[in-house]
Amino acid sequence: MELPEILFNPLVRSVIGLCLMGVVFVGAMAAVWFERKLSADIQQRYGPMRVGPHGLFQLVADAIKLFTKEDIIPKNADRLLFVSAPIVLMGSVFLMLVAIPFGAVIIDGESYPIAATEMDVSVLYIEAMSAISIIGIFMVAYSANNKYSVLGAFRNFARMIGYEVPLGICVVSVAIMAGSLNIVEIAEAQSPLWFIVKQPLGFIVFFIALMADMGRLPFDQNESEEELIAGWMTEYTSMRFGYCFFAEYIHLILGSMILTLLFLGGWNLPAVLTATPILGLILPTAFFLLKVALVILGIIAIRWAVPRFRIDQVVDLSWKRLLPLSLLNLGWVIGLGLLGV
């Protein structure tokens, strides 16, 4: 059985991409609910319980609330930057999403990734688009002309540029091992053995750098609500705040997907399991999304178990620990490659 040719048409793929946007929006709402419930469990509270069973529709209620709140642009703010900053943030996460496969269908041993597009350099592209969010966050803070925002944005800048480098070196290590910059080929190169086994050090460095890149606690110095109100988005109200907030959660989901694709084997399963047509359609994607959910669970659990680091500790961690470690991992990968493993 062959896939119909229309599925390779770019316009049809764009429609698939729009559907994936919807999926990731719902996923972000689910992640917010999940985080609130999990944090409540960790702190022996109930969390949201009123709206729907176990507060499942709390986020719908929150969304309605955000839509009916007044949109305030402060007098001292730079209006143009203030209005366009959420667009940059949304553009960053959605352009990341275009190249990320959300799973794959396997038909007759041939796998077709479920993604909006296929690129030869998708890892490089995803990393570039992810880095645009620094500009978005800085625009949010600088336009608002609020001291808390600007403090948060400076911390964000200092942190993000530090973690971009180890992140990039780990991606290069993975690309060397897979022999490709295409995220689909990287996922498929881990068919018998995941890269977390072949380069555990790279996984640890990448995971920490990714957490810092997504601004998850212990690396949320740009937000640190106990000292900076809401950090970089202090002045934002209604859905403008909603977009900044959702961009972070979408980044969390997409980051977990990238981690799963680069180190945790993607959707690869033993060929026996995907031999029958129906299992081949469902199992790889289900397995992939299960792993993504477990990664998100881990990241959220870490948030409620570790206190926030000081900004100088964070910057030192990236430049003085993770950068040498990532280079060490690169050397390890080169060594393995030269030995022909």
Added chain:
Amino acid sequence: MSEIIDISNIIYSYIPVAIILVVALVMPPMTMFLVKTLSPRSRSAAKYSTYEAGSLPIGDARIQFNVEYYLYAIAFVLFDIEVLFLYPWATIFQGHGITQIATVEMLVFIFVVLFGYVYLLKKEALKWMM
């Protein structure tokens, strides 16, 4: 069929990128229009002032920032460009005849940049002093 419009073509693979970009650009303004129609409006001078823990804002928030940020920025540009040079080499590392020479060249390159890194550390350029 001389020309098939296929996603695997390098130009066509960027069409979804362009379309999603347009959607991402249009979505926030449309939402804000919806918010404007749905939300109540009331005007007062205090509401439009910058939030500063309840007191009147003092001065401007757009201050000159510390010069040490530039050191980090320069170090970042240096290492990020190093990483960019590694990308093309990473794809040809396996299964190509030129691998040995390219790898030796890359190792020399990484070694030179590492020398710069040690120099930065010794000069305490990467020390947080704010």
